Amino acid sequence: MEAPFGDHELTLVAPGYRTLVQAIRVTGNQVLRLELRPL
Numbered sequence: 001m002e003a004p005f006g007d008h009e010l011t012l013v014a015p016g017y018r019t020l021v022q023a024i025r026v027t028g029n030q031v032l033r034l035e036l037r038p039l
Contacts, residue, residue, distance in 0.1 A: 005026050012020045018039050 005028075008024050008026060010022045010024055012022070016039060018037060
């Protein structure tokens with residue numbers, strides 16, 4: 001995933017998993033780790 005610099009809100013929705021809302025700030029080379037937990 002690529003995004004321009006700035007603040008973003010990322011929402012992941014997957015069947016059988018709770019919705020994850022992750023606020024991220026893109027300021028350069030950045031690794032974004034997302035964890036999905038079963039309901």
